[in-house]
Amino acid sequence: MLRSDIRNVAIIAHVDHGKTTMVDQMLRQSGLFRTEELDKLQGGQHGLIVDSNDQERERGITILAKNIAIRLGDVKVNLMDTPGHADFGGEVERTLQMADGVFLLVDAAEGPLPQTRFVLRKAFARGLKPVVVINKIDRPDARIPDVHNMIFDLFLELGASDADLEFPLIYSSGKQGIATLDLNEPGKNLKPLLDAILTKVPPPVGDVDGPLQMQVLNLEYSDFVGRIAIGKIYRGKVKKGQRIKLIKMKGGKMTDDTVVQVFEFDRLGKKEADELGAGDIVALVGLDDADIGDTVADFDNPEQLPEIHIDEPTMDMVFRINDSPFTGQDGKPLTSRELKDRLDKELQRNVALRVRPTEGADSYIVSGRGILHLSVLIESMRREGSELSVGKPRVIIKEIDGVKMEPVEYLVVDVPASHVGPVMALVLERQGQCTKMEGGAELTHLEFTIPARGLIGMKTRMMTATSGMAIMTHNFHEYQPVKPSLDGRANGVMISLETAKATAYAIEGLQERGILFVEHMEPVYEGQVVAEHCRDNDLTVNVTREKKLTNMRASGSEIKTVIKPPRTFELESALEYIEEDELVEITPNHIRLRKWALKEADRKKSNRNKG
Numbered sequence: 001m002l003r004s005d006i007r008n009v010a011i012i013a014h015v016d017h018g019k020t021t022m023v024d025q026m027l028r029q030s031g032l033f034r035t036e037e038l039d040k041l042q043g044g045q046h047g048l049i050v051d052s053n054d055q056e057r058e059r060g061i062t063i064l065a066k067n068i069a070i071r072l073g074d075v076k077v078n079l080m081d082t083p084g085h086a087d088f089g090g091e092v093e094r095t096l097q098m099a100d101g102v103f104l105l106v107d108a109a110e111g112p113l114p115q116t117r118f119v120l121r122k123a124f125a126r127g128l129k130p131v132v133v134i135n136k137i138d139r140p141d142a143r144i145p146d147v148h149n150m151i152f153d154l155f156l157e158l159g160a161s162d163a164d165l166e167f168p169l170i171y172s173s174g175k176q177g178i179a180t181l182d183l184n185e186p187g188k189n190l191k192p193l194l195d196a197i198l199t200k201v202p203p204p205v206g207d208v209d210g211p212l213q214m215q216v217l218n219l220e221y222s223d224f225v226g227r228i229a230i231g232k233i234y235r236g237k238v239k240k241g242q243r244i245k246l247i248k249m250k251g252g253k254m255t256d257d258t259v260v261q262v263f264e265f266d267r268l269g270k271k272e273a274d275e276l277g278a279g280d281i282v283a284l285v286g287l288d289d290a291d292i293g294d295t296v297a298d299f300d301n302p303e304q305l306p307e308i309h310i311d312e313p314t315m316d317m318v319f320r321i322n323d324s325p326f327t328g329q330d331g332k333p334l335t336s337r338e339l340k341d342r343l344d345k346e347l348q349r350n351v352a353l354r355v356r357p358t359e360g361a362d363s364y365i366v367s368g369r370g371i372l373h374l375s376v377l378i379e380s381m382r383r384e385g386s387e388l389s390v391g392k393p394r395v396i397i398k399e400i401d402g403v404k405m406e407p408v409e410y411l412v413v414d415v416p417a418s419h420v421g422p423v424m425a426l427v428l429e430r431q432g433q434c435t436k437m438e439g440g441a442e443l444t445h446l447e448f449t450i451p452a453r454g455l456i457g458m459k460t461r462m463m464t465a466t467s468g469m470a471i472m473t474h475n476f477h478e479y480q481p482v483k484p485s486l487d488g489r490a491n492g493v494m495i496s497l498e499t500a501k502a503t504a505y506a507i508e509g510l511q512e513r514g515i516l517f518v519e520h521m522e523p524v525y526e527g528q529v530v531a532e533h534c535r536d537n538d539l540t541v542n543v544t545r546e547k548k549l550t551n552m553r554a555s556g557s558e559i560k561t562v563i564k565p566p567r568t569f570e571l572e573s574a575l576e577y578i579e580e581d582e583l584v585e586i587t588p589n590h591i592r593l594r595k596w597a598l599k600e601a602d603r604k605k606s607n608r609n610k611g
């Protein structure tokens with residue numbers, strides 16, 4: 001049975017190709033909102049209505065998939081905005097489970113990039129037929145015919161059928177809020193895009209009168225009603241007060257439960273409904289034991305839906321309690337129990353994350369899709385007022401058929417021709433292999449395969465080598481046999497000998513030996529990393545040393561030395577910088593680098609044991 005009154009459509013693309021901007025314009029042109037209402041939600045000139053999370057607005061990326069609903073005539077349209085960054089692919093994979101059609105946005109200048117390939121492959125695996133939208137046609141460097149051909153080639157490469165190759169094509173500018181089917185006819189609004197939702201996206205199919213089947217694909221939490229299970233009804237109906245069977249995805253265990261409230265998505269929020277049926281995307285209150293992937297089934301005739309397959313994590317990181325001398329000065333230090341509870345809470349909705357205990361009771365190994373995936377979690381904990389320490393990111397090595405395999409990434413770099421040499425040298429020295437090179441009017445397009453561990457710390461060095469001119473994106477490619485080990489950080493570090501405040505006198509003497517990370521009068525502790533050494537060995541220094549005062553004036557005492565500003569670290573750059581024997585201490589107001597062993601004697605003992 002077709003539900004012609006509903007369309008469920010996901011908008012997918014590579015990061016920064018304009019998905020969320022397009023959704024914002026669709027909201028503005030839907031006629032369902034007052035302009036003042038949307039301007040208030042936008043939160044500033046450069047804000048986005050749908051990206052309501054603080055980190056999303058600060059980073060300029062979508063992190064969490066969003067469900068919104070608009071009406072086009074008599075048809076209700078459930079729109080799903082998805083993240084574009086590869087590290088949040090788990091959000092995309094779950095969202096596609098709810099969609100019956102997808103809009104694939106591709107930048108008119110950049111063309112298909114690694115995440116475009118990833119999301120398109122997932123759409124094909126779900127049997128979804130994409131509507132292709134070439135976005136940002138107003139860019140001065142747009143190359144629309146070339147991008148069209150590149151999309152066609154990508155469809156072929158991913159094994160698209162003949163029917164899929166005849167994909168609907170729309171040209172648009174999300175920023176201007178226009179779309180057209182013919183470049184010779186300038187667009188006036190997004191009507192061609194909205195019409196395509198009705199004509200090109202198939203309506204959901206489901207037996208409304210059959211026994212209930214719904215899969216939980218997302219979770220929210222409310223302080224008032226507790227856990228909210230979100231998913232798509234594949235069969236039957238669900239209503240308030242209905243008795244159901246909850247079938248766990250792992251193991252198939254069944255429990256009896258009752259639906260307390262039923263909500264449907266309406267505009268930017270939800271509204272309560274008495275009853276919803278097959279094809280609807282719903283939010284159910286009262287299922288406190290529901291987890292992602294579980295089936296909400298008919299009480300008398302329960303049937304489980306197939307398990308959700310989410311790609312495995314590729315990177316590990318140790319999360320541990322903060323035991324530095326400054327613990328508790330800035331925020332609330334987490335105990336091992338509180339740390340475990342916080343990670344367990346994150347696991348409830350972040351399905352691409354994994355957590356396992358270590359041998360020590362004060363730390364856990366957290367596995368994710370990449371550094372950004374894990375750093376967003378760390379930043380969230382930091383903003384909650386928590387203190388913790390994390391170790392160096394490490395890729396996950398698997399053993400497949402007796403062979404040790406490591407994750408390999410598909411890396412794309414666009415860079416001016418004058419900087420191609422440094423990029424090639426940087427990637428090749430990290431075991432990368434160049435698979436494609438194309439010259440352009442302004443930028444040279446380079447494609448590589450490279451071990452995931454080769455990308456740790458790559459971004460900072462790439463920006464330095466190309467004077468910030470490189471555009472670098474990457475995505476998981478496949479597992480390959482482990483390549484030879486890569487060289488670590490080229491330089492050693494300077495480590496504080498004392499716990500006190502750094503002095504200008506000590507910094508003046510040390511800045512010739514390296515790059516300082518601390519400034520005058522900044523508190524430091526024993527074992528804290530305070531500078532990068534100009535040589536490859538670590539050096540313990542006294543950055544708190546004060547000048548001895550006498551009543552004799554020394555020759556040249558009036559000569560002043562300029563103290564260079566210290567190098568500061570953002571969270572991601574700190575995670576990329578540290579080595580195996582170091583930690584990043586994270587508090588609400590500070591990011592510090594430190595050694596695992598704070599005392600010099602303990603570090604020497606550890607090095608002797610390793611030797």
